[in-house]
Amino acid sequence: MSQSIRFVPLAAASIALTASSVWGRMTLQRSWRAWLSNQLYDFWLQNDRHTILGLVAGDHDAPEYRIAEDGKIATDLPVDLVIGLLQSLLTIATFIGVLWSVGDSLTIDIGESVLTIPGHLVLAVISYSALLAAGIWLTAGKLTRVIEENKRVEAELRAIGTHVRETGKAKNSLGATTDGRHAVGAALKAVIGVWRIYCWQLMRMTLVTYSGLLVTPVIGLLLCLPKYLADTMTLGEVLQASTAFVVVQSAFNWFTDNYAKLAEWAASANRVASLLLALDQIGPPRQ
Secondary structure (H helix, E strand, C coil): CHHHHHHHHHHHHHHHHHHHHHHHHHHHHHHHHHHHHHHHHHHHHHHHHHHHHHHCCCCCCCHHHHHHHHHHHHHHHHHHHHHHHHHHHHHHHHHHHHHHHHHCCEEEEECCEEEEECCHHHHHHHHHHHHHHHHHHHHCCCHHHHHHHHHHHHHHHHHHHHHHHHHHHHCCCHHHHHHHHHHHHHHHHHHHHHHHHHHHHHHHHHHHHHHHHHHHHHHHHHHHHHHHHCCCCCHHHHHHHHHHHHHHHHHHCHHHHCHHHHHHHHHHHHHHHHHHHHHHHHCCCCC
C-alpha cells in the first residue's frame, strides 16, 4: 500500500514534466517563428521591395509562401531535431557502458598470433551505424534538392490558383477561364512529376532504414556467438549484450531516422535564404 502511495507523486511529476516539455518546445518554436517571420515580412515590405522583387534575377518566386510555410519549417524542425539528438545522446551514454562491459574484448587466433579487439561490440555498432548513414547518403543524397523543387512547384500551383480566382472575380469570360485551366493543368502536371521523383527517393531511403531495422538484432546476436560458443559468455549475457546493441544502434541511428526531416529543413532554409539574398540585391534593410 505504501509503495502504491509513493507511485502517485512520481506519476504526477512525470506527467507534469512531460506536459512542461511540450509547452517549452512549442513556446520556443512559436517565439522563434514569430521573430523570423516579423523580420522577413519587414524586410519584404519595406521600401516597396515586394513590388520590385519580380524584376530581380534569382530564386525568389512565391515569397509569401516562403515566409509563411518555409519560415515555419525552418524554425519548427530544428527544435524537434535537437531534442531528438539530445535523447539519442542520453541513450548512448546510458547503454554504451553496458555494451562495453558485457561484450568485453574479443580474442581471435590468427595462425600463431592472437588478435584482441577491446570493446568489439561498441566498435561494431559504431561501424554499422556509419555504414547505414553512408547508405542513406548514397541512396537519397538528392532528397534536399527534390524537396526544394517540390516546394517550388507546390507554391507555383497555389499562386496560379490564386491568380485564376482573382482574375475570375475581375473578368468572368470564357477565354480567361480556358487560359486559367490550362495554366493550372500545367502546374499540376509539374507537381505530380516532382512528386514521383520524391516518392522514389523515399522508397530507396526506406529500403536502407527498414533493412537495417530487421538486420540489427541478428548482427548483435552473431557478434556475441563466438564468445558464447567459447563458453566465455552466458546466454543471459548474450541476450543482455544483443539488447544493448539494438538500443545503442537505434540511438546512433538518429541521422538515418531523421534524414528526411533534415532534408526538409535544409530545403526550407535554402528557400528562405534565397529570398533574403534576392531582397538584399534591392537594398539593405532599414535599421
